[in-house]
Amino acid sequence: MISRWIFDSIGTYASMPIxxxxxxxxxxxxxxxxxxFLIGLQVGIWSIVIDHVSDLIVxxxxxxxxxxLTFASLQLLSLVILNVILMNTHVKSTFNRPSLNRVTGVLLLVIYLYIIVSEGLNDELRLVVSNLVVLLVVIGLAVALYDEYRITIRAKYQVQQQQxxxxNDTRYMNEIEVHYNELRNFRHDYQNMMLSISEYLKTDDLTGxxxxxxxxxxxxTKRVADEQYNLEDLSRVKVKSVKSILFNKLNYAQSQGIKVHFELRQVLERVATNELDLDIALGIILDNAVEAVVGNYHGEITSAIFQTAHxxxxxxxxxxxxxxPPLWQLKEVGYSTKGTNRGLGLNRLGTIVNRNENMILETRVLENRFVQRLTVAREEV
Structure with a gap:
């Protein structure tokens, strides 16, 4: 009774500083x-739920x-369980959109104040039970709404990925068609050259x-040697969207007179992450690389894919x-070395990497080279 009397004397208002x-x-x-604000209210309301459950148990x-003892034990146990759930699932305690966080926070604040005021007027067991029922209903509705929101976002994301x-497939097919036409033209030119050479040989005109x-x-011969495609290893990339983005970006770089190298020793069958996010990330990195060297005679882009066990x-x-400038400045929104309104790439790249737990981005400047290393962890078998 002493612990209950102490808590009643302090009142629910004591939870506000916490x-x-x-x-x-x-x-x-x-x-x-x-x-x-939203996280704080969630903790506060959850503590009230534990308080009511403790009252009923006692x-x-x-x-x-x-x-x-009952309150502390239930609070600790519930926090451990919630932490395990948050660490091992994609469930988050907040929304990605700040507007949803603000609206949800206001609603939770109203519920929190209602409980505090109502319990300040009356502390009967019946009121405790009714408040607990209201809280459980609200929590159930919140979970259902969040699940519906998550399903909607996932469906929207899948549609974007399919589009x-x-x-990417359309661009890839268009590029194949372009190179097929180039091959036909080269074959035609080759036949004409052979005919011309045969005429010189028939007349023994070695000088001519x-x-x-x-x-x-x-x-x-020199042009073919200078513009040779160093992209043969792309045939080992079996992930169509990744192959498409690499082929289009590197092929465009070659068309701008940039020396391009690509290396992949093992066949890449799949990637253990969201393909759309990976495609966007690779596109941003390659676009920045092309933008950095285009127009320079010695411009060069080297790319490779390495696979390890993990x-x-x-x-x-x-x-x-x-x-x-310093790397942290390059990642700021709006900053670009090429002028204003062009600095969204690296900041967006960081956002994409941060929302994928198995992605790690390393950015370095080594002597006169800008290096970006994007690591995708493989799924545990």
């Missing part, structure tokens, strides 16, 4: 007022003097043949022709 401390801690971790078991896949070679064949690593690097 609530503020939780909000302050959450704000230090998230740097978001809406998220920290009353039912007639466990006089055991309120604080991106179709778009030498002039013809220096004027017509040698330049073509991860798949995408390595992309380009040479630098100017002094870069």
């Amino acid at each position: 609530l503020l401390m939780v909000m302050l801690y959450a704000w230090r971790r998230t740097r978001s007022l809406s998220e920290s 009353y039912a078991l007639k466990f006089d003097g055991g309120y604080l 991106a896949q179709i778009k 043949l030498q002039e013809y070679y220096q004027k017509n064949i040698a330049p073509v 991860s798949t690593v995408f390595l992309i690097q380009n040479n630098l022709f100017e002094q870069l």
Whole structure:
């Protein structure tokens, strides 16, 4: 009875300083007022639920003097269970959209204040039970709404992924058609060159043949050598969306006079992450690499995919022709070395990587090269 009397004397209002401390801690971790406010209210309301359950247990078991022990035990046990759920599932305590966090926070605040005021007027067991029922109903509705929201977002994301896949496949087919036409033209030109050479040989005109070679064949040979496709290893990429984004970006870089290298020794059958996010991330990295070297005579982009027992690593690097600011500044929204309104890539790249738990991005400047290493952890078998 002493523990129950102490809690009643202090009142439910004593939870407010604790609530503020939780909000302050959450704000230090998230740097978001809406998220920290929502997390604090969730903790406060959950503590009230545990308080009511403890009251019922003590009353039912007639466990006089055991309120604080019951409350502390249930609170600790529930926090451990919730932490395990949050760590091992994709469930989050907040929404990605700040507006939803604000609306949910206001609703939870109304419920929290209602409980505090009502319990301040009356502390009968019947009121405790009714408040507990209201809380459980509200929690059930919140879980159902969150689940519906998650399903809707997942469906929307899948549609976006399918659309991106179709778009990538279309671009890939268009590029294949372009190169097929180039091959046909080259075959036609090759046949014409052979006919011309045969005429010189029939007439034993070696001087004319030498002039013809220096004027017509040698330049073509040099052009083919300079523009040769170093993308043969792309045939080992079996993930269509990844192959498409790599082929399109690297092929475009070649068309801009940039030296391109790609290496993959083992067949890449699959990636253990969201393909759409991976495609967007690779696209941003390659776009930035092309933008950094285009227009420079010695521009070069080197890319590779390495596979280990536990991860798949995408390595992309380009040479630098100017002094870069600190890396943290490159990741700020709106900042770009190429002018205003062009600095969204690296910031968006960071957002994509952060929302995928099995993605790690490493960015370095090594001498005169800008290196980005995107690691995708493989699923545990």
